[in-house]
Amino acid sequence: MGQYCQVCGARTESRCVDGRTRDVCRDCGEISYAQWKVSAGVRVVNDGKILLVKRSHEPYQGKWHMPAGYVEIDEEPAQAAQREAREETGLTVRVEKLVDCYLDTDDPRGNVIILLYDASVVDGEVTPSDETEAVEFFSPDEVANLQLAGESAEKELNDWLNMVGKQ
Ligand SMILES: [Zn+2]
Numbered sequence: 001m002g003q004y005c006q007v008c009g010a011r012t013e014s015r016c017v018d019g020r021t022r023d024v025c026r027d028c029g030e031i032s033y034a035q036w037k038v039s040a041g042v043r044v045v046n047d048g049k050i051l052l053v054k055r056s057h058e059p060y061q062g063k064w065h066m067p068a069g070y071v072e073i074d075e076e077p078a079q080a081a082q083r084e085a086r087e088e089t090g091l092t093v094r095v096e097k098l099v100d101c102y103l104d105t106d107d108p109r110g111n112v113i114i115l116l117y118d119a120s121v122v123d124g125e126v127t128p129s130d131e132t133e134a135v136e137f138f139s140p141d142e143v144a145n146l147q148l149a150g151e152s153a154e155k156e157l158n159d160w161l162n163m164v165g166k167q
Contacts, residue, residue, distance in 0.1 A: 003023050003032070005025035005027065005028060005030050005032075006030070006032065007025065007028055007030040008025060008027055008028045008030070010025055010026055010027035010028065011025075011026050012024055012025050012026065012032060013026055017031055022034070036110075036111050036112065036113045037070060037109070037110050037111065037112045037113070038070070038071045038077065038112070038113050038115070039068050039069060039070050039071060039080075039104075039112045039113065039114045039115070040068060040069070040071050040077040040078065040080040040081035040084065040114070040115045040116075040117065041065075041066050041067055041068025041069070041081055041084065041085075041114055041115070041116050041117070041156075042066060042067050042068070042081050042082070042084070042085045042093055042095065042116070042117055042118075042119040043066055043099055043116055043117065043118050043119065043156070043160060044066075044067075044085070044091070044093055044119050044120065044121060045120075045160075046120075046121060046137055047137070048139060048140075048164070049137035049138055049139050049142075050066070050137065050138055050140075050143065050157070050160055051066065051067065051089065051091075051121075051135070051136075051137055052064045052065065052066060052135075052136060052137075052138055052143070052146070053065060053066075053067050053088050053089060053128075053131075053132040053134070053135050054132060054133045054134040054135075054136075055131065055132065055133065055149055056128075056130065056131055056132055056133040057131065059107060059108050059109065059149075059150075060149035060150060060153075062133065062147065063147050063148055063149035063150070063153070064143075064146045064147065064148055064149060064153065065148060065149040065150075065152075065153035065156075066116065066153070066156055066157075067081075067084050067085045067088040067089055068081070068084055068114055068116070069083075069084035069087070069088070070112075071115075077115045077117075078095045078117060081093075081095055081115070081116075081117045081119065082094075082095050082119070085119065086124070087129055087131070088129055088131055088132045088135070089124075089126060089127070089128075089129075089132070089135045090124050090125055090126055090127025090128075090129070090135070091121050091123070091124040091125075091126060092121070092122050092123040092124045093119040093120060093121055093122060094119060094120050094122050095117045095118075095119045096117065096118045096119055096120065097117065097118050098115060098116070098117055098118075099116040099117060099118055099159070100116055100159065101113055101114070101115055101116070102114040102116055102152040102155055102156055103151075103152065104150055104151060104152035105151070106150050106151050107150060112152070114152050114156075116156055140161055140164055140166035141166070143157060143161070
């Protein structure tokens with residue numbers, strides 16, 4: 001595996017611990033537990049259209065999803081959702097309430113829990129960033145043919161379509 005212990009820096013090895021394979025430090029015995037990453041995103045609807053961004057990098061290059069990104073260690077998820085929205089779309093949003101928690105287990109960067117919030121635009125102009133090739137609002141009919149960035153993007157959009165009675 002070529003992993004190093006986060007406590008002492010020595011090499012780790014795969015061992016069976018409590019019935020699961022885990023990385024264990026050869027020197028100090030520290031066990032590394034594979035855990036979920038946490039991401040936060042926004043569901044922004046304007047005039048009945050949903051805000052989506054198109055990724056400019058792999059993974060999911062050229063695929064669409066609601067603005068979202070990893071929660072920094074010194075942020076609350078709702079703050080992270082607002083920050084990611086601004087970075088990825090140029091729009092300042094007000095985060096309203098938690099929609100749901102979505103799971104992504106097909107992302108090569110690791111399994112992610114996405115906390116998705118309803119949010120509304122308060123300021124700014126749509127401006128794609130380095131991460132986003134395009135930023136657009138789509139009607140329920142228009143999203144049908146879009147290529148989406150994995151299972152969580154599909155679930156998020158399906159839930160919205162169900163809510164607005166389009167599926
Ligand atoms: Zn160690």
